Amino acid sequence: MKLYYLPGACSLASHILLREAGADFTLVQVERGTGRTTDGGDYTAINPLGYVPALGETEHGILLENGAILPFLAQKFGFVGIGGFHSMLQEIGFLSTELHKAYSPFFKNPNIAGRDREGAESQLHSRLGRYEQAYAGTDFNAAKAYAFVITNWSAHVGVSLEKYPRINAMRDALSARRSVRAAMAAEGLS
Numbered sequence: 001m002k003l004y005y006l007p008g009a010c011s012l013a014s015h016i017l018l019r020e021a022g023a024d025f026t027l028v029q030v031e032r033g034t035g036r037t038t039d040g041g042d043y044t045a046i047n048p049l050g051y052v053p054a055l056g057e058t059e060h061g062i063l064l065e066n067g068a069i070l071p072f073l074a075q076k077f078g079f080v081g082i083g084g085f086h087s088m089l090q091e092i093g094f095l096s097t098e099l100h101k102a103y104s105p106f107f108k109n110p111n112i113a114g115r116d117r118e119g120a121e122s123q124l125h126s127r128l129g130r131y132e133q134a135y136a137g138t139d140f141n142a143a144k145a146y147a148f149v150i151t152n153w154s155a156h157v158g159v160s161l162e163k164y165p166r167i168n169a170m171r172d173a174l175s176a177r178r179s180v181r182a183a184m185a186a187e188g189l190s
């Protein structure tokens with residue numbers, strides 16, 4: 001398999017799962033905003049919209065979207081978790097469409113301030129609060145790898161996770177996994 005990634009981006013969740021599984025895979029870094037990979041390849045031929053993750057060389061060809069790649073890896077390597085497949089899918093769906101996207105205003109406008117920042121923070125806290133209450137836990141599944149990666153962005157955007165004890169316990173449990181440390185090191189994040 002071939003994982004197309006940007007350092008620290010949501011593709012890190014798939015990277016963690018591939019390492020957790022001890023899978024045979026290659027990492028291909030995508031250049032931000034150019035449509036190319038750092039080894040000179042044309043990433044638009046993989047994903048015309050240019051975003052990561054993409055997982056190539058699978059038995060289904062190239063897979064795009066966290067909502068497909070993470071369940072694929074979960075099923076293939078046994079990271080569905082204690083709640084079963086549909087519970088994990090629900091969690092990934094929430095993460096992908098609600099929590100992940102609640103960070104977007106901060107990335108789209110790094111200087112976000114005033115009422116725009118207040119609105120973005122309020123939306124983000126509503127999604128963090130729901131994740132805390134409904135999903136966060138120290139068990140491992142494909143969704144938890146994704147939640148770890150998304151909540152990593154909080155420090156970068158300046159939004160504190162202090163009031164979320166279950167999210168913090170989940171993050172501590174994930175941080176202690178060898179696969180997580182190895183994936184982060186390989187992406188130059190530690």
Ligand SMILES: N[C@@H](CCC(=O)N[C@@H](CS)C(=O)NCC(=O)O)C(=O)O
Nearest residue numbers: 009010032033051052053065066067
């Ligand atoms: N719909 C996609 C969205 C993935 C996404 O937002 N990828 C971001 C990184 S987390 C990206 O590649 N952005 C392009 C960029 O930063 O240049 C999915 O869920 O897989």
